[in-house]
Amino acid sequence: MVEEKRIALKNSGLINPESIDEYINAGGYTALKKALAEDVSKVVEELTAAGLRGRGGAGFPTSIKNKAAADFCSDCEKYIVCNADEGEPGTFKDRIIMETDPHILVEGMIIAAYGIGAGMGYVYIRGEYYTSISRIKKAIEQAYEKGFLGKNILSSGFNFDLEIKLGAGSYLCGEELTLLESLEGKRGYPRIKPPFPAEKGLWGKPTLINNVETLANFPAIILNGGQWYRSIGTEKTPGTKIFTISGDVNAPGFCEVPLGVKLGDLINDIAGGTTNGEPWKTALLGGAAGTFVPYSFANIEMDYDKLKAHGATLGSGAVIVIGSDKPLIPTLQNILKFFKHESCGKCVPCRLGTNYIYEQSLRLTNEKPQGRSLLLDDMIKQAQIMAKSSLCPLGQSPILPIESINTHFREQLLNE
Amino acid sequence: MDTQEILNKFKPTKDNLLPILHSLQDNNPQNYLTDEALRATAKHLNISLSSVYGVVGYYTMFSRKPRGKYVIRFCTSPVCSLMGSINVLDFFSQRLGIAIGETTSDGIFTLEESECLGRCSKAPAMMINKQHYVNLTPELIESIIQQLKNS
Numbered sequence: 001m002v003e004e005k006r007i008a009l010k011n012s013g014l015i016n017p018e019s020i021d022e023y024i025n026a027g028g029y030t031a032l033k034k035a036l037a038e039d040v041s042k043v044v045e046e047l048t049a050a051g052l053r054g055r056g057g058a059g060f061p062t063s064i065k066n067k068a069a070a071d072f073c074s075d076c077e078k079y080i081v082c083n084a085d086e087g088e089p090g091t092f093k094d095r096i097i098m099e100t101d102p103h104i105l106v107e108g109m110i111i112a113a114y115g116i117g118a119g120m121g122y123v124y125i126r127g128e129y130y131t132s133i134s135r136i137k138k139a140i141e142q143a144y145e146k147g148f149l150g151k152n153i154l155s156s157g158f159n160f161d162l163e164i165k166l167g168a169g170s171y172l173c174g175e176e177l178t179l180l181e182s183l184e185g186k187r188g189y190p191r192i193k194p195p196f197p198a199e200k201g202l203w204g205k206p207t208l209i210n211n212v213e214t215l216a217n218f219p220a221i222i223l224n225g226g227q228w229y230r231s232i233g234t235e236k237t238p239g240t241k242i243f244t245i246s247g248d249v250n251a252p253g254f255c256e257v258p259l260g261v262k263l264g265d266l267i268n269d270i271a272g273g274t275t276n277g278e279p280w281k282t283a284l285l286g287g288a289a290g291t292f293v294p295y296s297f298a299n300i301e302m303d304y305d306k307l308k309a310h311g312a313t314l315g316s317g318a319v320i321v322i323g324s325d326k327p328l329i330p331t332l333q334n335i336l337k338f339f340k341h342e343s344c345g346k347c348v349p350c351r352l353g354t355n356y357i358y359e360q361s362l363r364l365t366n367e368k369p370q371g372r373s374l375l376l377d378d379m380i381k382q383a384q385i386m387a388k389s390s391l392c393p394l395g396q397s398p399i400l401p402i403e404s405i406n407t408h409f410r411e412q413l414l415n416e
Numbered sequence: 417m418d419t420q421e422i423l424n425k426f427k428p429t430k431d432n433l434l435p436i437l438h439s440l441q442d443n444n445p446q447n448y449l450t451d452e453a454l455r456a457t458a459k460h461l462n463i464s465l466s467s468v469y470g471v472v473g474y475y476t477m478f479s480r481k482p483r484g485k486y487v488i489r490f491c492t493s494p495v496c497s498l499m500g501s502i503n504v505l506d507f508f509s510q511r512l513g514i515a516i517g518e519t520t521s522d523g524i525f526t527l528e529e530s531e532c533l534g535r536c537s538k539a540p541a542m543m544i545n546k547q548h549y550v551n552l553t554p555e556l557i558e559s560i561i562q563q564l565k566n567s
């Protein structure tokens with residue numbers, strides 16, 4: 001039986017999210033006090049010991065990004081940005097953190113800012129997340145009142161201001177460099193990498209960008225030490241992860257569990273098994289920019305590397321379960337429509353390609369197996385071309401769901 | 417609040433463009449951005465009108481067309497579709513007598529499709545203005561319509 005282990009969600013559902021006093025009574029802001037009493041280098045040190053990897057989808061080692069931003073220059077203006085644009089279909093973990101325990105994010109951001117020497121931070125929240133926006137707004141106000149934000153925080157000499165900025169309905173703005181464009185008040189067109197944000201980010205200044213869930217782990221890591229964090233989860237991916245499970249299961253919802261959890265256990269123990277009681281047909285892991293996996297993956301341990309070795313992704317932690325009685329083509333079409341809609345149109349391979357593969361997927365419905373076979377091959381070829389020639393990761397993503405569904409479910413797609 | 421009052425709440429720096437647009441739209445009873453408001457915004461931020469239009473056109477939450485008092489954002493993303501959102505959306509659309517993207521002639525409802533709203537564990541889901549509604553069925557839609565019409 002899988003049991004939850006809550007770190008980022010430790011207060012979720014247990015305290016009033018609009019009360020800073022309840023957060024403090026639950027041990028809140030003691031990590032900040034501890035961090036401020038120690039040398040700034042300690043933050044990166046603990047993150048390195050912890051082995052925390054970014055929870056926004058890519059799983060990049062958090063300490064490396066933090067160190068790069070910390071080391072880039074010592075006396076220059078720097079920024080920290082929290083990516084709260086959560087738009088990956090099937091994902092709602094950041095919303096749960098912000099709605100149920102906004103202070104854990106605020107505290108995590110102050111600690112991160114101290115570690116890199118940032119004087120200003122932004123939480124970029126997707127515009128539709130009204131409750132998250134109002135909770136974070138309130139948490140920021142309360143943190144100012146208590147002296148956790150502003151000038152000379154807790155008499156440490158460290159100054160840090162924090163503000164909210166809103167997205168306005170663009171999935172692409174969740175991509176970190178595009179997010180910076182949007183923060184600057186522009187259209188969300190991606191920037192070319194390099195330079196990386198740690199060197200040249202917001203307004204050309206060194207910037208650290210981390211996901212909500214990533215930052216929500218900072219207080220516990222500082223408080224209990226990186227070694228403690230590393231003892232949880234798997235060797236390559238320490239810690240816990242929030243999974244959001246949806247689709248044809250009895251108890252859809254969210255949970256925070258140690259990495260390395262088996263997919264089948266997530267679906268059975270946490271989400272109550274499938275609605276029709278039969279083995280599930282597929283789970284789509286990581287949302288639209290994710291991968292379809294078959295039932296035979298039930299025993300694979302979920303961490304970034306183990307899934308990758310099997311051609312799958314962990315991504316944002318979305319687990320979308322499709323039952324044995326459901327067809328797959330409609331979901332594939334839906335995903336491809338999503339990419340078509342969210343393509344910004346800046347580069348030709350993605351602008352034309354997302355349209356083309358969506359149109360081809362629509363033709364699947366009325367074709368016989370032979371025709372479907374040709375269509376699938378063509379879609380894969382196009383998605384491969386896009387993966388090679390598109391300017392940003394969005395155009396490089398459609399290959400993930402298409403290739404994985406084709407690998408595991410080609411027969412089904414031809415005959416359903 | 418009139419346009420100028422809203423603009424005066426924001427420092428005239430370009431990074432405030434999106435917050436200003438949100439605020440202007442939220443304060444418009446027809447949930448849209450008027451040309452007059454956009455001209456005033458360009459002037460306030462000292463940027464070109466075309467760059468303001470460019471930003472407005474890029475982001476799906478902004479509208480330059482008048483919309484209903486209630487803007488419905490109906491989620492049709494993978495999870496909601498899997499859980500039957502299309503049937504409920506069809507019912508909604510027939511019941512209001514409008515297609516997606518249209519506004520009812522009495523100016524009360526605008527029906528829009530939306531990408532994932534992050535309510536996947538209670539699919540199908542939608543938002544109406546700032547409120548979200550989950551586990552949607554035709555019966556629930558019927559009662560929401562009645563409730564909003566009477567309010």
Ligand SMILES: Cc1cc2nc3c(=O)[nH]c(=O)nc-3n(C[C@H](O)[C@H](O)[C@H](O)COP(=O)(O)O)c2cc1C
Binds near residue numbers: 054056173209393394
């Ligand atoms: C199209 C696209 C959308 C993305 N959306 C999000 C998002 O909504 N939230 C997020 O944290 N990361 C998102 N990412 C990943 C970010 O680019 C980036 O890797 C992340 O914010 C880094 O934070 P982390 O290291 O803490 O994970 C997206 C990436 C792409 C390509």
Ligand code: SF4
Binds near residue numbers: 172346347350391
């Ligand atoms: S890959 Fe797609 S989303 Fe990215 S820049 Fe090109 S057109 Fe825009």
